Amino acid sequence: MxxxxxxxxxxxxxxxxxxxxxxxxxxxxxxxxxxxMEGALTFYESxxxxxxQAINGYVYMSPGGPPAPTIDLPPSPYPDAMQTxxxxxxxxxxxxxxxxxxxxxxxxxxxxxxxxxxGYVEESVRALACTMAALGQLMGPSAAFVGFCAQxxxxxxxxxxxxxxxxxxxxxxxxGEGLGALANRAxxxxxxxxxxxxxxIESLETVAGGKEFLxxxxxxxxxxxxGTQTWFEVYRPTWREDPSVxxxxxxxxxxxxxxxxxxxxxxxxxxxxxxxxxxESMLPNAEAVAAFRELFAAAASYVPVxxxxxxxxxxxxxxxxxxxLALGRKLVAGGKIAEPNDVFFLGMDExxxLALAGxxxxxxxxxxRQAELEKQRGLQPVPxxxxxxxxxxxxxxxxxxxxxxxxxxxxxxxxxGIAASKGVARGRARVxxxxxxxxxxxxxxxxxxxxxxxxxxxxxxxxxAVVTNAGGVLSHSAIAAREYxxxxxxxxxxxxxxIPDGAxxxxxxxxxxxxxxx
Numbered sequence: 001m002x003x004x005x006x007x008x009x010x011x012x013x014x015x016x017x018x019x020x021x022x023x024x025x026x027x028x029x030x031x032x033x034x035x036x037m038e039g040a041l042t043f044y045e046s047x048x049x050x051x052x053q054a055i056n057g058y059v060y061m062s063p064g065g066p067p068a069p070t071i072d073l074p075p076s077p078y079p080d081a082m083q084t085x086x087x088x089x090x091x092x093x094x095x096x097x098x099x100x101x102x103x104x105x106x107x108x109x110x111x112x113x114x115x116x117x118x119g120y121v122e123e124s125v126r127a128l129a130c131t132m133a134a135l136g137q138l139m140g141p142s143a144a145f146v147g148f149c150a151q152x153x154x155x156x157x158x159x160x161x162x163x164x165x166x167x168x169x170x171x172x173x174x175x176g177e178g179l180g181a182l183a184n185r186a187x188x189x190x191x192x193x194x195x196x197x198x199x200x201i202e203s204l205e206t207v208a209g210g211k212e213f214l215x216x217x218x219x220x221x222x223x224x225x226x227g228t229q230t231w232f233e234v235y236r237p238t239w240r241e242d243p244s245v246x247x248x249x250x251x252x253x254x255x256x257x258x259x260x261x262x263x264x265x266x267x268x269x270x271x272x273x274x275x276x277x278x279x280e281s282m283l284p285n286a287e288a289v290a291a292f293r294e295l296f297a298a299a300a301s302y303v304p305v306x307x308x309x310x311x312x313x314x315x316x317x318x319x320x321x322x323x324x325l326a327l328g329r330k331l332v333a334g335g336k337i338a339e340p341n342d343v344f345f346l347g348m349d350e351x352x353x354l355a356l357a358g359x360x361x362x363x364x365x366x367x368x369r370q371a372e373l374e375k376q377r378g379l380q381p382v383p384x385x386x387x388x389x390x391x392x393x394x395x396x397x398x399x400x401x402x403x404x405x406x407x408x409x410x411x412x413x414x415x416x417g418i419a420a421s422k423g424v425a426r427g428r429a430r431v432x433x434x435x436x437x438x439x440x441x442x443x444x445x446x447x448x449x450x451x452x453x454x455x456x457x458x459x460x461x462x463x464x465a466v467v468t469n470a471g472g473v474l475s476h477s478a479i480a481a482r483e484y485x486x487x488x489x490x491x492x493x494x495x496x497x498x499i500p501d502g503a504x505x506x507x508x509x510x511x512x513x514x515x516x517x518x
Contacts, residue, residue: 009055009382019051021060021385025470026402027231029451031057031376033369035344039121039320040232046070046122047129057376059232060385063398071129081137082301085308093130093312096123100319101226105326110334110355113327118348120323127316131309138305142474145299146400148292152283158400158473159419159510164276165299166482167269170307172457173483175224176261179246179458182220183253185213196251199244217243217250227314228321229435230453235344238318239455248439249458256443261461267485271422303479310454310476327351336361345369383493403472403491412498412516417467419512420478421488425465429516431501432459446507448499452477460484465507467495467514481509489514 011017032040037054044052044061051062076084100123105113150157186192192213195203204210225240239246283289328340336354337343345366354362394404409415430445432438438459441447447463451470457480464486468477471490481488487509499505504517
């Protein structure tokens with residue numbers, strides 16, 4: 001990890017200082033190059049109505065106040081979140097993404113692609129807006145269920161509530177189970193397992209059973225390989241482009257059958273059922289039990305919908321790579337940039353002129369911006385700028401998602417965060433900043449990371465516990481940890497900075513505390 005440096009994070013517009021601006025460390029934990037940043041800001045402003053701006057390459061958002069969303073979507077006719085998502089907005093979103101996926105971008109000229117790229121980004125943002133439209137019916141019942149449990153069980157209430165929402169089929173768990181099924185294919189073949197360890201397609205093509213395995217693997221990538229590694233890092237290859245990470249995860253599963261997604265899912269179901277029985281037995285009377293059951297039923301779709309949204313959000317980002325890379329290839333052919341992916345280091349307003357015949361190459365500009373991005377990775381963003389909002393005005397769902405209110409620990413041997421998944425585990429800390437570095441995580445290690453997104457989920461079957469810098473009890477890290485029935489502490493803000501890689505630590509996911517051994 002780059003050494004963190006001091007930097008000035010400040011608002012340039014005096015009017016902005018009247019509002020709260022939050023670094024979105026959950027969805028944009030790292031700095032973005034120009035083209036990726038433009039897509040992110042377009043989504044925040046057009047798809048959510050949040051204010052958004054880039055500061056030192058990082059996204060800061062302002063949930064309150066103007067602007068309002070500019071994408072108008074038809075309201076759902078369905079009464080609950082699951083129906084709204086699966087029957088109304090998901091089909092709409094999938095139609096948009098299928099158009100993005102199947103359009104023949106190579107048939108267009110560089111000038112045409114550069115002119116149309118903003119429109120393609122808007123298509124992707126419209127798909128993302130579909131995922132946000134489903135959120136309204138989801139967060140209210142979930143927050144009410146959490147509130148009920150907090151009322152009856154005190155500080156243990158939120159984690160108790162979320163434990164009872166786990167173990168239902170969802171996209172992230174199904175993606176992990178898909179990798180587990182592929183591991184089952186390879187488990188009985190030492191040659192196939194050895195080829196998988198390389199992470200290279202060509203290693204599999206010549207071993208016995210390799211072609212059959214690859215056919216199944218490519219079907220998996222057709223379903224789950226289009227997405228970005230995080231929400232807006234569209235400048236990085238998808239699994240379809242670079243399958244090395246999932247291939248090596250499959251190899252790990254094939255060699256260690258105890259640390260696989262199916263066993264983890266069974267643990268999550270058992271934990272959910274036990275917690276439901278225990279909770280009902282502890283409620284004071286029949287009226288409270290009836291209220292609990294009603295709230296539980298209303299909130300039960302939370303994980304399936306939230307993880308379904310996450311899958312398609314990442315796919316929407318990943319599919320914008322197709323027109324951008326098509327343009328990048330044409331700019332390479334014209335001598336304007338060195339690699340197709342360099343297109344992401346240029347702004348949409350710069351690309352039309354660069355696409356013209358006779359335009360000066362932008363190779364030096366790209367190199368300068370790549371160096372700037374690397375420098376920005378070493379910065380430590382300020383969590384909030386502007387005027388902090390009164391606590392009573394913060395939406396409960398947003399607070400539970402982002403994990404507001406945690407003051408970073410001053411004692412680096414006892415790090416406090418948010419209790420996100422029950423249990424206690426002791427293991428060797430493995431600080432993983434980037435998914436490409438995930439091979440260092442061994443069975444029983446504690447995954448210490450800035451955040452997680454759905455492509456990180458398979459690592460939860462390998463880890464004994466998870467500790468993150470960002471997020472609350474409703475964040476992806478917390479959901480995935482509960483889905484794999486391992487302890488998790490989120491929202492520490494400082495874990496990856498102060499926990500030494502390789503140190504032995506104890507993670508108390510019930511109390512929200514990480515203890516680092518001397």
